[in-house]
Amino acid sequence: MKDYDYEIVIGLEVHVELKTESKIFCGCSNRFGAEPNTNVCPVCSGFPGMLPVLNQEVVEYAIRAGLALNCEIASYSKFDRKNYFYPDLPKAYQISQYDLPICGKGYMDIYVNGEPKRIGIIRAHMEEDAGKLMHQGSITQTAFSLVDLNRSGVPLLEIVSQPDMRSAAEAREYLEKLRSTMLFAGVSDCKMQEGSLRCDANVSVRSWGEQELGIRTEIKNLNSFRALEKAIEYEARRQMDALDDGEVIVQETRTWDEEKQITRSMRNKEEAHDYRYFPEPDLPPLIIGREWVESIARSMPELPQQAQVRLMENYGLPPYDVSILTASPQYLAFFDSCVAEYPQPKAVANWMMGELNKFLNQSNMEIAECKILPGHLSGLLKLVDAGSISGKMAKDIFAEMFASGKEAEQIIREKGLVQISDQDTLTAMIEEVLKANPKVVEDYRGGKQKAAGFLVGQVMKATKGQANPALVNQLIDKCLSAE
Amino acid sequence: MQLCDLTVHQLKNLLQGRESSAEEILKSCLERIKESEPEVCAFITLLEDDALQAARNIDEQGQYQVLSGIPYGLKDIFCTCGVKTTCGSRILENFVPNYDATAARRLVEAGAVLLGKLNMDEFAMGSSTEQSAFFPTRNPWDYNRVPGGSSGGSAAAVSAGEIPFSLGTDTGGSIRQPASYCGVVGLKPTYGRVSRWGVIAYASSLDQVGVFTRDVADCALVLRVIAGKDPLDSTSVALEVPDYSVGLQADINGLKIAYPREYFQKGVDPAVKACVIEALKTYESLGAIIEEVSLPHSEYALPAYYLVATAEASANLARYDGVRYGLRDFSADNVADMISQSRALGFGADVKRRIMLGTYALSSGYYDAYYLKALKVRRLLKNDFDKVFENFDVIVAPAAPTTAFELGTQTGDPLTLYMNDILTVPINMAGLPGMSIPCGFAHQMPVGMQLIGKPFDEPTMLKAAYGFEQATSFHLAKPGRGVK
Numbered sequence: 001m002k003d004y005d006y007e008i009v010i011g012l013e014v015h016v017e018l019k020t021e022s023k024i025f026c027g028c029s030n031r032f033g034a035e036p037n038t039n040v041c042p043v044c045s046g047f048p049g050m051l052p053v054l055n056q057e058v059v060e061y062a063i064r065a066g067l068a069l070n071c072e073i074a075s076y077s078k079f080d081r082k083n084y085f086y087p088d089l090p091k092a093y094q095i096s097q098y099d100l101p102i103c104g105k106g107y108m109d110i111y112v113n114g115e116p117k118r119i120g121i122i123r124a125h126m127e128e129d130a131g132k133l134m135h136q137g138s139i140t141q142t143a144f145s146l147v148d149l150n151r152s153g154v155p156l157l158e159i160v161s162q163p164d165m166r167s168a169a170e171a172r173e174y175l176e177k178l179r180s181t182m183l184f185a186g187v188s189d190c191k192m193q194e195g196s197l198r199c200d201a202n203v204s205v206r207s208w209g210e211q212e213l214g215i216r217t218e219i220k221n222l223n224s225f226r227a228l229e230k231a232i233e234y235e236a237r238r239q240m241d242a243l244d245d246g247e248v249i250v251q252e253t254r255t256w257d258e259e260k261q262i263t264r265s266m267r268n269k270e271e272a273h274d275y276r277y278f279p280e281p282d283l284p285p286l287i288i289g290r291e292w293v294e295s296i297a298r299s300m301p302e303l304p305q306q307a308q309v310r311l312m313e314n315y316g317l318p319p320y321d322v323s324i325l326t327a328s329p330q331y332l333a334f335f336d337s338c339v340a341e342y343p344q345p346k347a348v349a350n351w352m353m354g355e356l357n358k359f360l361n362q363s364n365m366e367i368a369e370c371k372i373l374p375g376h377l378s379g380l381l382k383l384v385d386a387g388s389i390s391g392k393m394a395k396d397i398f399a400e401m402f403a404s405g406k407e408a409e410q411i412i413r414e415k416g417l418v419q420i421s422d423q424d425t426l427t428a429m430i431e432e433v434l435k436a437n438p439k440v441v442e443d444y445r446g447g448k449q450k451a452a453g454f455l456v457g458q459v460m461k462a463t464k465g466q467a468n469p470a471l472v473n474q475l476i477d478k479c480l481s482a483e
Numbered sequence: 484m485q486l487c488d489l490t491v492h493q494l495k496n497l498l499q500g501r502e503s504s505a506e507e508i509l510k511s512c513l514e515r516i517k518e519s520e521p522e523v524c525a526f527i528t529l530l531e532d533d534a535l536q537a538a539r540n541i542d543e544q545g546q547y548q549v550l551s552g553i554p555y556g557l558k559d560i561f562c563t564c565g566v567k568t569t570c571g572s573r574i575l576e577n578f579v580p581n582y583d584a585t586a587a588r589r590l591v592e593a594g595a596v597l598l599g600k601l602n603m604d605e606f607a608m609g610s611s612t613e614q615s616a617f618f619p620t621r622n623p624w625d626y627n628r629v630p631g632g633s634s635g636g637s638a639a640a641v642s643a644g645e646i647p648f649s650l651g652t653d654t655g656g657s658i659r660q661p662a663s664y665c666g667v668v669g670l671k672p673t674y675g676r677v678s679r680w681g682v683i684a685y686a687s688s689l690d691q692v693g694v695f696t697r698d699v700a701d702c703a704l705v706l707r708v709i710a711g712k713d714p715l716d717s718t719s720v721a722l723e724v725p726d727y728s729v730g731l732q733a734d735i736n737g738l739k740i741a742y743p744r745e746y747f748q749k750g751v752d753p754a755v756k757a758c759v760i761e762a763l764k765t766y767e768s769l770g771a772i773i774e775e776v777s778l779p780h781s782e783y784a785l786p787a788y789y790l791v792a793t794a795e796a797s798a799n800l801a802r803y804d805g806v807r808y809g810l811r812d813f814s815a816d817n818v819a820d821m822i823s824q825s826r827a828l829g830f831g832a833d834v835k836r837r838i839m840l841g842t843y844a845l846s847s848g849y850y851d852a853y854y855l856k857a858l859k860v861r862r863l864l865k866n867d868f869d870k871v872f873e874n875f876d877v878i879v880a881p882a883a884p885t886t887a888f889e890l891g892t893q894t895g896d897p898l899t900l901y902m903n904d905i906l907t908v909p910i911n912m913a914g915l916p917g918m919s920i921p922c923g924f925a926h927q928m929p930v931g932m933q934l935i936g937k938p939f940d941e942p943t944m945l946k947a948a949y950g951f952e953q954a955t956s957f958h959l960a961k962p963g964r965g966v967k
Contacts, residue, residue, distance in 0.1 A: 042582055046802045048575065049584060051716050081798050085822055092801030102784045143817075147806065276845035278854060281687035281795055283717050402596075448639040 006205040006243070009213055010171045011017060011163035015156050016179055016188045017129070017196035018061040023126050024155035025095065032194050036148035044128075044153030046090025051282050054079075058155040059286065061187040062102050062126050066156050068185040068303050069121050069178075071106030073293050079126075079280040087147055090133040092208040096158075098277040099110050101125035102286070108181065109305055110173045111319035112173035120162030125209045132382030150346050152193075157187070163202065167234035171227050175199055176323070180304045183328045192224055205243065212240070215249040216252050219263055221256045226272035231256040235263050307332055315345035319359040324353050324391045330368045342381050351377060355395060359402045368439065372398075388412070389419045390469055421468040426459070430472070430479050433458045446481055452476055456468065486511035487640065488961065490642045491553050491701040498552050505538035505552030509596060516598075516645045522616050522626045527559050528567050529601040537596045543634040543783045545749075549708055551594030556649040558637045560607055561587045561692075562681040568931035570683045571603040571615040571633075573804045575827025580854035584681025586650060586692045586709040593708045597629045598646055602636030606800065607685040608656055610904060611893065612661075613814045614833050616738075619890055622665060624928055628722055628887040631661030634695070638665040641695045642872070642962060648705050654685050655788055655918075656883075656907025658693040658696040662919040663882035663931025666960060668696045668948075670706060673939045674914035675720035678713030684799040687718075688791035689911045698958050699920065699949040703727035704943065722939055730942055731900045735950035736770030738943075739875045746880035750781045754925035759881045762922040762932045766879070769954055771947075778867040781862045784909035790844045790857035791912070797841030803829065825860070865913040877947045878935040881906055881917035886928035906933065916941050919956035920948050929960075 012160075016295075023030055043050045059410050066073050080098035103124035131149040138466035159178065165171045178458035179190045179197055190197040204216035219235055222228045239249050252265040302310075304326040311322040325335050338348045340341055361368060380401070384394050389412065399410050412418055420426060434441055444451035452473075459472050486494070497503035498883055513531060520526060525941070535553065539550045562568050562580035569575045583591070591597065605615040612620045612635025620635045622628040623643035630639040638661035640648050651658045653671035662669025667754050671693040679690055692709065696702045701836030707728070713720040744764060763773050805811030805825030808900055812828055816820035830838070844853040871878060882908060908916040922932035936944030952958050 042580075045578070045807060047582075047808065048568070048570070048578070048584075048683040049580070049679075051680050051718075052719050053715060083798055083801060084802060085801065085819075087804070087806045087818055089801060090807060091798075093798050146847070166630045170741070175812055238579060276798075276842065277852070278798070278845055278850070281718075 003072060004236070004240060005208075005242050006236075007210070008166055008168075008232070009163045009206060009216075010165040010168075010206045010232060011202040012026075012161045012165070012171060012174060012217075013200045013202065014159045014161075014175065014250070015198040016159065016190065018058055018065075018157055019188050019196070020034070020055060020061060020155055022055055022057075023153035024055050024058045024126065025153055028153060030154055032196070034150055036146070036150060036392060039150045040152070044090070045149050046092075046152075050196050052095060052148065052280075054286075055155065055282060057128060057129040059102070059288075060296060061155070062157050063288070063293055064185050064300065065159075065182060066103030066106065066124055067297050067300060069103070069106040069108055069119075069124065069159065071121060071124060072104035074102050074104060074286075074289055075290070076285060077102045077288060079283045080277045081273045081280050081302060082277055084125075084275060086130070087145065088133050088149075088152070090152055091129065094128060094130065095280055095283070096394055097125035097126035104290070108174065110170065110172055111308075112176050113172065113324060114319045117164075119164045119170075122160045122162055122171050124157055124159040127156050127158060128152070129156050130201065142300040157275075163197055163216075163295070166228040167436050168236075171232055172229050173200065175225060175228060176327070177304060182300060184303050184307075184326075186301065186329075189296070190364040192328055193194050200234055201228060201235075203232055203239070204249070205236055205239045215251050217249065217251065217263075218253045219256055220253060220266070221258075223258070227256055227258060230261060231263060239261065280414060282414060285427065297434065301329070315339075317345060317349055321349045321353065321384045324357075325349060328367070330366070334374050338378045341375060341377035347381060348377065351398075352382070355398050356402075359399070359408070362457070370402070372401050376401055376407050383408055383412070387419065387421055387468065389417065389466075392469075393417060393465060417466060419468050420463055422465050426467060426471060426475055427479070429459055429462055429467070430455075430475055433462065441480065484516070485517040485644070487647075489647065490697045491647050491704060493551070494545075494553055494647060500549060505596065506535065506540045506550060509534055509538040509598070512646055515618055515643070519623065519643045519645060519698065522621055523639050523643050523645070524620050524634040525645060526556065526599045526628075527569060527571075527602050527617060529635070530566065530597060530599050534596050534598045534684070538827070541594060548592075548594035549704070550562050550590060551839075553594075553648070554598045554600045554646050555590060556599050556637060556640050556646045557597065558603050558634050558649070558651045560603060560652055560683045561600075561650060562683065563587055563597070563600065566600065566681040568642060568683070569617070570607075570666060571605040571617070572829065572831065572834070573616045574750045574826070575683075575808075576810065578614070578809055580681075584683060585678035585713045587678055587681065589709050590650070590705075600913075601634075601640055601649060601651075603651075604633035604657075606683070606796070606834050607633040607657055608833050608837055609691070610656070610660060611728045611809065611902055612636060612890075613890060616829060616831055621890070622667060622928075625887065625891050628928065629664065629890055631664035631883070631887060631917060633657040634669075635661050636668060637695050638662055638667055639663070641667045641697060643963065648694060648701060650709070652685075652694055652695055653693050653907075653911065654689045654792060657906045658714075659882045659907050659917055659919040659931065659933055660694065660904075662695060663830055664929065664933075666921045666929030666957070666962070668699055668702050668918065668920050668958065669931075670694050670702050670918035671910070671916065672706065672710060672918045672940075672941060673889055673936075674911075676710050676916070676939065676941070678711075678716040678719045678910060680713055680715040684795075685801060686795040686796060688809050689792055691911070694825070694857070697943060699952050700728065700731060702918070702948075703731055703945050709767055712932060720756045721938075724797060727945055731949040732953075733946050733948055734770070735766075735947060738771040738947055738950070739879065740766055740767075740771050740773050740918075740947070741776040741871050741875040741878045743777050743778040743781065743871070743878060743880060745778050750884050750905065751881055752885045752925065755883070758923035758925055758930040759879070759932050762880060765951060765954060766947075767816065769934055769950055774875070776871050776878075778864075778871065778909065780860065780863045780867050782922055784864055785905050786914055787857040787860040787864070788908040788912055789840070790853050791838045793841030794844045794854050794857075795841070795959075797838045797845065798829075800834070800838055805829075825838075843950055861912050864909050868909075868913045868915060870959050876943050877935075880933045880935070881935035882931035886925050886930060905930065910935055914938065916944055918944060918948060921960070922951070922955070923957055925962075930958075
């Protein structure tokens with residue numbers, strides 16, 4: 001389906017912070033959020049005479065991530081120096097990987113309009129992060145900047161995709177799946193707001209049927225999934241308009257301006273950087289044994305892709321549902337536990353995607369922090385099935401469960417919320433309502449079917465919503481037709 | 484002879500026999516320093532009070548470790564906690580590290596007494612110590628002449644009797660050449676034998692920490708203290724450190740010595756050559772087997788070195804940007820200017836020259852032709868040595884093409900100064916151990932004989948050196964403390 005005159009081509013470069021105990025080349029803590037310049041040492045601050053020592057856990061996490069992305073794991077890999085000057089880069093070079101990355105070709109399967117699509121991955125490599133600069137206001141106006149080196153030396157995995165995506169929605173789907181895959185693999189917290197997941201987008205357009213790629217631009221400063229989508233859409237449109245006007249696209253880096261919702265050129269008068277890559281002489285090359293890789297592979301937990309297939313095949317859930325249910329390992333575990341006790345996966349899925357997510361989002365909470373346990377939800381749903389409470393009542397009770405952590409039965413007891421399903425009780429109430437509303441009854445008898453609805457409403461009101469609505473409907477019909 | 488002129492072993496004997504105290508030894512060194520430093524200028528920083536306190540503590544404790552009470556100096560390239568470390572440069576003029584280089588720490592743990600930090604060519608780039616940002620050091624044998632470089636202060640201080648041993652570094656000959664010029668023993672171990680942690684980096688794949696002493700036995704002793712795997716240095720090797728003092732006296736009858744014809748060709752002063760050839764005859768008389776060999780790729784060593792070393796240096800020296808430590812030009816009003824102006828002010832001319840050369844060699848379009856090609860030449864150089872070592876135990880050659888030249892005579896042409904490295908640079912490129920020992924005089928100045936060993940075969944190299952030394956008395960000569 002062609003929405004536009006051009007085909008949009010997108011590739012994503014994603015940086016994932018690996019959540020190892022310490023930094024990649026020194027023993028400093030890798031924890032986020034400390035006071036500035038407290039998780040630092042002479043090594044990660046680039047002091048004279050300092051040398052890097054590779055943290056093995058970083059390599060293990062990189063291999064795990066690579067296996068989760070179906071990548072080839074290199075038998076021989078090495079580090080290289082990437083040279084440039086910037087105040088947040090203490091050695092004035094970044095230790096990265098240039099031509100022999102730890103992970104080679106791989107792929108990730110995503111669902112586009114319910115159909116599976118395979119996005120290729122070119123490579124993934126390890127590198128160290130730089131520090132942070134803090135300005136007073138904008139970088140161009142500040143009188144001075146402060147350098148915080150806590151983040152300097154934090155281990156990163158840079159994952160480069162093939163330019164296989166064809167829409168902003170696909171790009172978002174890829175990033176979300178990549179995020180959850182990294183969460184399941186246990187290598188990163190993937191919090192975009194904390195910077196442990198960062199994404200740059202490479203966008204180009206070309207005429208339909210054209211094989212060659214158009215000139216691409218790189219978009220930076222994408223701080224949310226929404227920004228990713230908006231920026232791609234904007235940039236694609238900008239390029240298409242430019243081409244329509246007969247302009248040539250400039251290959252450049254652009255920044256996403258969240259305020260103005262546009263991309264802006266970051267070009268300055270300097271030439272593009274020549275990073276003068278050369279092999280890092282302070283670190284010996286890595287020889288990666290196949291046994292080690294195999295043992296890591298054996299210890300891999302179920303990944304989102306496998307879980308999604310399992311949920312679709314075993315439970316018949318649609319791709320949209322399974323994508324949400326596999327957003328994080330904790331979320332999936334909640335679902336699996338709940339279904340184990342209450343084997344109605346679609347109902348559980350609906351409640352999680354609906355009510356549960358509503359409250360989680362409102363409170364800006366992760367499911368692990370939520371007071372509701374899988375057993376609580378299954379308990380609630382069983383009560384609905386048994387007819388003890390209505391669907392509407394269940395929602396109110398659920399809200400209370402979320403706030404208090406109490407189980408459904410306790411709340412029902414405390415608030416006396418049991419659904420009234422006793423025929424005699426209901427009939428008595430109905431007769432009262434009919435007596436109190438003779439005109440409505442007349443209207444109904446006169447042919448106005450909808451009048452019955454009003455009467456049902458009155459019964460529900462009188463019972464504070466606790467009457468079993470289906471039964472009330474049934475009994476009112478009976479009462480009205482009996483006379 | 485005064486205490487300050489004795490060897491480490493002689494001092495140890497006196498200490499153990501309670502005939503001298505650490506304080507007496509130190510005071511003797513301090514007196515000599517007072518006498519000769521006005522001319523020699525080997526020290527950048529003298530730690531008189533700290534050293535006295537350390538010596539007194541050792542006398543009090545009475546416990547004698549391997550180097551207890553022995554004064555020493557460190558080339559100002561070794562970071563010392565709480566003590567200014569300049570690397571011979573204005574850009575680190577006031578830099579005080581809060582950590583000790585591993586090699587320095589091991590000496591302290593062995594009880595040695597740090598007397599001070601020694602002068603050097605800026606960032607270890609140079610062959611005469613005239614490129615120190617502060618002042619030149621003078622050769623104790625002739626104050627009009629250079630001590631060599633870049634570890635000129637380390638060699639001169641030992642030669643002048645100021646300290647019995649010192650540490651230096653050798654990237655292209657910076658221990659062996661000054662040892663030759665100053666008539667002392669200077670040893671550069673196999674690459675990876677001694678930790679580089681805390682040693683300010685010049686060229687990462689070439690730098691090695693080494694020792695200056697008055698004789699070979701002292702050299703073996705000190706080497707053992709500083710050598711060994713350091714978890715903080717990934718390029719240090721986890722091979723056991725042998726007791727280098729054991730086996731020194733072994734008979735060298737039958738030792739197979741090769742001398743490469745390329746090292747005895749044009750460019751070497753005939754008088755220097757004559758000394759070394761005489762030394763080879765001495766070896767023959769001791770029963771060694773001497774044969775000429777060829778190291779065919781020798782002529783490519785120097786250009787390859789200047790590509791590898793400068794390329795690595797251009798990256799290693801990029802951290803001196805005025806942001807976290809060192810000289811900063813506060814008059815700049817933006818970051819880019821601050822960085823470039825701080826470096827313009829802080830670096831000397833030769834350092835800038837090498838950074839630019841190295842940057843060029845790595846730049847886009849030139850990497851393959853220069854840096855990558857140089858790495859391949861490096862492999863060929865190593866192969867040459869490996870081939871010779873299949874049939875020989877040790878290689879002998881001059882340590883420098885000339886004796887010490889006069890100050891100011893070679894500062895004009897950078898290329899001439901570079902030529903001082905040709906005999907020593909291939910050994911760094913191949914990562915082999917090399918040392919220089921006194922083997923005679925030419926033009927009334929010391930001449931050093933270079934020995935080169937197989938990787939991690941310092942024992943054989945030391946044995947060969949010891950055998951020659953004990954059969955001669957060149958190592959006993961001392962400068963007359965004045966102009967010849």
